[in-house]
Amino acid sequence: MSEQFEPNVVAFLCNWCSYAGADLAGTSRIQYPPNLNVIRVMCTGRINPLFVINAFQQGADGVLVSGCHPGDCHYMEGNYFARRRFTMMKELLDYVGVDNKRFHMSWVSASEGAKWKDVVKSTVDEAKEVGPFAQFQRNKINW
């Protein structure tokens, strides 16, 4: 029996929309892949691109950044800044050879439990498709 590869996906969710959206998906009993490690941040504008680099270094096979739709940010403009930042980050990661399928960004509002399921599903599927991401991982030190 061959074990199927289960990717390890890190998701950074904004407190006000995507986290609530994921919560709604849970309370509505919508099934979605369990490969996600959710990290709640107050706003997508708070997500330092170094978080993404660090997630990959610590063994993530994929990273998802999710926040409020443009115009809906709790802090008025945080997601606009995040959008600029990750537009460039995605291009840079792709350029050094981190497959485009490993990094995603999405807008999921608090009422979009069903959309959240689709986003997670496509993210996890794509991470599965490209396989484990060992090249960028930090060497584990056994003390």
Place this chain on the structure above:
Amino acid sequence: MADLEKLITVAKETVSRDDVKYLIGWRQGTYGFRVSPHFITEPEEADKLIFSPLCSNNLATYLTLVEKLPVPRGQEADTRKIALMVKGCDSRAVVQQLVEQGIKRESVIILGCPCQGVVDLAKVEEKFPAGLEQVAARWDDGKIVFQFSDGEKAVPREEVLADKCLRCRYPNPVLADTLLWEEVEAGSSSDEYADVSELEAKTPEERWSFWEAQFSSCVRCYSCRNVCPMCYCEDCILDRLNPTWVNRSNNISENTAFHLSRAFHLAGRCIECGECERVCPVNIPIMTLNRKLTKEVREKFAYEPGTDPASKPLQASYRPNDQENFIL
């Protein structure tokens, strides 16, 4: 044409002003084709100033590199100006520092030197193996003339100019208080990002192995950070231990993380002076990495850092209709 007499006269006038602390220019280095930065506090020191195809150093770095010590109680802060000689690309660095409010406009005097391109030392030393003898150089109508002790040797400019100069679009200073001589013709050089597209055409695996080979030779000397006129955070994440974003161990994971964070820190800020690549002791094509972001910034946000003193920094501003076709 570079007018050395004018340069020295203006430098003398500037440095003898009471409100000027010092002037930064170039002088002949101690050996070979080297050129050193020249810090002048007295007018008579200005005689050593030069401006030649060898002056590749970007002096704008020194504006922010200077240590800012706390002012002792009862003393006034030194608010004297710093005078700086700039080429076209250097002036973009100054403008970008002004845009980011890293320096104040009133604290700097910009002496603009329209430039016909500087040489790439590696290309020159390949042609003329380096000796200890000091060599000067000058521009001469599409050629660069090197003045050796046993005579002059002229080389077509395309053969020795740095890559950044061959595609230069800003040979004249974008911002200058005094223009030292007449502006040079901008020429028809365009920037098609050929080096970037070449790499973009490969598969992700090929790109990874290309960069893996480059990054694994990195010795993490941080010269690229130190020389960069745009790298002036007082508290750099690379020096910080808590949190340790990038570990100090030299392996492919940390090296890649270092280069990614350094490149990303320059997203929308890199003014393409090419200094990082020039100083790299292991010849990593750092500009090929930076230029990818420059290209994206130009295409996606129609923004060019260091060209407009009135603009806002790219990452500190946004447009509601920025494109977002990659977002799920």
